[in-house]
Amino acid sequence: MIIQVARIFQILVGIVYFIAGAIKVWHPVLFYWEAVPFTQLLGFDRETFQVVAKAAMLLAPIEVGIGAALIFGWYCRYALPIATILMAFFTGLMVYAWHVGASVDCGCFGALVERGPGEAAVEDSILLIMLIFSTWILCFRERIPWTFKLHTQRQLQFGVIAVAVFICLFRFLPDRERLEVGDLKSGVRLIGLNLVGVEADLQKGRYVIELFSPICGHCIDAVPKLNTLAEDPELPRVIALTNFKQDSDQLTEFRDQYSPAFEIATISLTDFYRLTYAHGYPRLAYINEGVVQSVWERDFMPDVNRLRKITQIK
Numbered sequence: 001m002i003i004q005v006a007r008i009f010q011i012l013v014g015i016v017y018f019i020a021g022a023i024k025v026w027h028p029v030l031f032y033w034e035a036v037p038f039t040q041l042l043g044f045d046r047e048t049f050q051v052v053a054k055a056a057m058l059l060a061p062i063e064v065g066i067g068a069a070l071i072f073g074w075y076c077r078y079a080l081p082i083a084t085i086l087m088a089f090f091t092g093l094m095v096y097a098w099h100v101g102a103s104v105d106c107g108c109f110g111a112l113v114e115r116g117p118g119e120a121a122v123e124d125s126i127l128l129i130m131l132i133f134s135t136w137i138l139c140f141r142e143r144i145p146w147t148f149k150l151h152t153q154r155q156l157q158f159g160v161i162a163v164a165v166f167i168c169l170f171r172f173l174p175d176r177e178r179l180e181v182g183d184l185k186s187g188v189r190l191i192g193l194n195l196v197g198v199e200a201d202l203q204k205g206r207y208v209i210e211l212f213s214p215i216c217g218h219c220i221d222a223v224p225k226l227n228t229l230a231e232d233p234e235l236p237r238v239i240a241l242t243n244f245k246q247d248s249d250q251l252t253e254f255r256d257q258y259s260p261a262f263e264i265a266t267i268s269l270t271d272f273y274r275l276t277y278a279h280g281y282p283r284l285a286y287i288n289e290g291v292v293q294s295v296w297e298r299d300f301m302p303d304v305n306r307l308r309k310i311t312q313i314k
Helices: 002-026 028-041 049-056 059-072 076-099 117-138 153-175 217-221 223-231 249-258 269-276 304-310
Strands: 206-211 237-242 263-266 283-288 291-297
Touching: 002 028, 002 059, 002 076, 002 117, 002 153, 028 049, 028 076, 028 153, 028 269, 059 076, 059 153, 076 117, 206 269, 217 223, 223 237, 223 304, 237 269
Parallel strands: 206 237, 237 263
Antiparallel strands: 206 283, 283 291
């Protein structure tokens, strides 16, 4: 009975690893931006954190390979210890992020299923306990129940990793420029954004979004223009995005003092960073069905007539 329980734990953790890795493989650029705050959290400076974050992208196909090995019972003597060590690292990183109060996207599935460091630390701790138990029971057993061992399992294992690497490169190479100029550019589909404080699905309909900070002088100067855009009934809905919490003193004071006519939503620090990287803020963008159509920096924001023309409103 204990052996069966250990095998069930192994399969469940393998599924988590495989899905988490597959998501990262399919969205490698998004995973890069999720990794950046953690490299900074670990003390890497601006000159090295990009290199480390790019290297971290190799985790995506590795996680897929580990997940497949755990699910099918391939190379348990190696897969279980590697998976346990990797999960211990993730757990320690989440606990540290929780301890220092970092505001980053955490958890196995990154920004697509957002978790705070505390929630992610608890989840990873549970997975780590399951792995330790499975490793203790199964690691050196000759026979493990419900395995799919084939004569070609070595080829299949490396084949899974090779396919994951190919897909990752196929998805990454056309968008590699986004690592240098940020993730808010024309033609990019905005995914992984969890808006707090505003009910809106950026994947459906048309929006004008602003990246701003309530303590930024340039952002404050832009309020009258944004109010004009927000009050025009013919223009798309205007939503400002910030990493400040809805109940923060800074955002409360901003609302009280400047009476913005536009809605304000909170996004994670990771998302705010990737959308403002190399440009700063405020930034304005026109979004149609989740795809960025146009982007303007703080000194070149369009007026009502210009925006009407761009959004094809007569």
